[in-house]
Amino acid sequence: MAIKENVDRIKQIIKETALKVGRNPEEIILLAASKTQPAEKIVQAYQAGIKYFGENRVQEGIKKIEQLKDIKDIHWHLIGGLQTNKAKYAVRYFELIHSLDREALADELDKRAGKIGKVQEVLIEVNVGEEETKYGVKPENLERLFEYSLKKENLKISGLMCIPPYFEDKEKSRPYFVNLRQMRDRLEEIFKVKLPHLSMGMSHDFDVAVEEGATIVRIGTAIFGERSP
Numbered sequence: 001m002a003i004k005e006n007v008d009r010i011k012q013i014i015k016e017t018a019l020k021v022g023r024n025p026e027e028i029i030l031l032a033a034s035k036t037q038p039a040e041k042i043v044q045a046y047q048a049g050i051k052y053f054g055e056n057r058v059q060e061g062i063k064k065i066e067q068l069k070d071i072k073d074i075h076w077h078l079i080g081g082l083q084t085n086k087a088k089y090a091v092r093y094f095e096l097i098h099s100l101d102r103e104a105l106a107d108e109l110d111k112r113a114g115k116i117g118k119v120q121e122v123l124i125e126v127n128v129g130e131e132e133t134k135y136g137v138k139p140e141n142l143e144r145l146f147e148y149s150l151k152k153e154n155l156k157i158s159g160l161m162c163i164p165p166y167f168e169d170k171e172k173s174r175p176y177f178v179n180l181r182q183m184r185d186r187l188e189e190i191f192k193v194k195l196p197h198l199s200m201g202m203s204h205d206f207d208v209a210v211e212e213g214a215t216i217v218r219i220g221t222a223i224f225g226e227r228s229p
């Protein structure tokens with residue numbers, strides 16, 4: 001079964017890479033980016049040992065979460081950009097939201113989480129490549145958004161996330177990963193908080209991300225194969 005082989009290979013690379021740079025492989029979460037994949041494929045990945053799944057769209061994710069709700073030790077993350085009007089559904093269904101990137105969204109997530117008595121765990125997404133078309137807060141506005149969100153009673157910020165520009169050569173992702181880690185270190189320093197998570201690295205560059213401190217790698221095609229459009 002291809003998915004099982006892919007998962008085993010990726011886990012092996014994560015392990016070897018982590019050990020090479022003196023990290024504990026256990027602290028790295030392999031999250032399957034399951035957008036466009038049907039529930040059956042998710043079950044196959046689960047049976048291959050994956051416990052974390054990341055969806056991009058709230059509606060599509062909820063449908064699969066409902067289909068698979070009998071599987072208990074499965075963790076659902078929202079990794080795609082989030083529209084403010086979907087925040088109320090997102091807090092109901094997702095354990096960790098990787099894409100907080102603006103104050104209005106912090107307001108809404110805080111309000112909606114409060115209404116259901118939840119403290120919503122979030123990551124702040126940083127637009128490290130400062131690309132027009134991408135989600136994420138600009139690096140220059142990160143500190144302000146962080147400070148703003150830190151005051152929200154029903155939000156718990158546990159780290160940062162990024163999607164660097166795509167390059168064939170995975171080494172070109174490295175400076176962006178280093179940059180995200182340094183931004184995290186700086187926030188910890190300024191605000192005297194712990195930010196354990198760095199969500200970075202995808203199919204083509206996750207080993208580089210692990211070398212630079214990733215604690216969550218988000219992998220789609222290397223697990224499931226090419227996505228059909």
Ligand SMILES: *Cc1c(COP(=O)(O)O)cnc(C)c1O
Nearest residue numbers: 033056079202203218219220221
């Ligand atoms: C699709 C997606 C991934 C995984 O991309 P692959 O290149 O298929 O591994 C990771 N993160 C986000 C936010 C995605 O949308």
